[in-house]
Amino acid sequence: MTALRVVDLEAGYEPGLPIVRGTSLAVEPNEIVAVLGPNGAGKSTLIKAIAGLVPVSAGKVLLHDRDITGRAAHHLAHEGLGFVPQTENVFVNLSIEDNLDLAASILKVPKKQRLRDLYDLFPDLARQRRLLAGRLSGGQRQMLAVARALVGEPKVLMLDEPSAGLSPKLVGIVFEKLLDVRATGVTIVLVEQNVKAALAIADRGAVLVEGSTRIVGTARDLAGDPQVAALYLGQHRGGS
């Protein structure tokens, strides 16, 4: 069963002005898929539409064959879909522990065991659990955002530009952690401008151009394809 399937999706911020225009994508269980493409291609809009944060005007989104098209974001956490927004993804005035506690309360998951599991996965967060999230470094804050999204034990985790604002070293550390998350059985979809880093951890990549999927291939093929690089990936930040 496909973990996440997007079929001919159309979505946008205003009626009659779709930004995502007929995008299709299938993500298999336990895969890491990177959604790439030039600035303004609609990558963030696509992931937000899947996450129930941007109105969908046509097409379908299936999570493990269940139709979740247009389901509001707060329902999707209960359906097994986690989402890490690009910004404002933690409560800066709360401690690490309170951020995770709050997520557990909202989702009504057994707090103690789940937080213990997450602290095992993120030992740096465990060590600093009483620290305010606003005092964390960029990389640690991103780890907390990922941990928050994992509180509800999603089967599929989507991340909007997890490398944004991070130094290359921290990108490496955060992306390594995503491999650990995948090893726990989670399927991952990430939108990235940092093509090199994303393809280094992804199994496959999907190149979005003007709101539709133009190329889908293995990460290895995409990374080595000069035409792909020249046509679509030339404008990205952070790496050649």
Ligand SMILES: Nc1ncnc2c1ncn2[C@@H]1O[C@H](COP(=O)(O)OP(=O)(O)OP(=O)(O)O)[C@@H](O)[C@H]1O
């Ligand atoms: N909240 C919004 N309201 C209206 N239009 C928006 C909004 N957010 C994005 N857009 C528009 O949607 C288009 C696609 O933006 P989107 O952020 O999805 O692209 P992207 O591929 O993620 O690009 P980038 O990599 O630069 O973030 C752009 O033309 C943008 O101006």
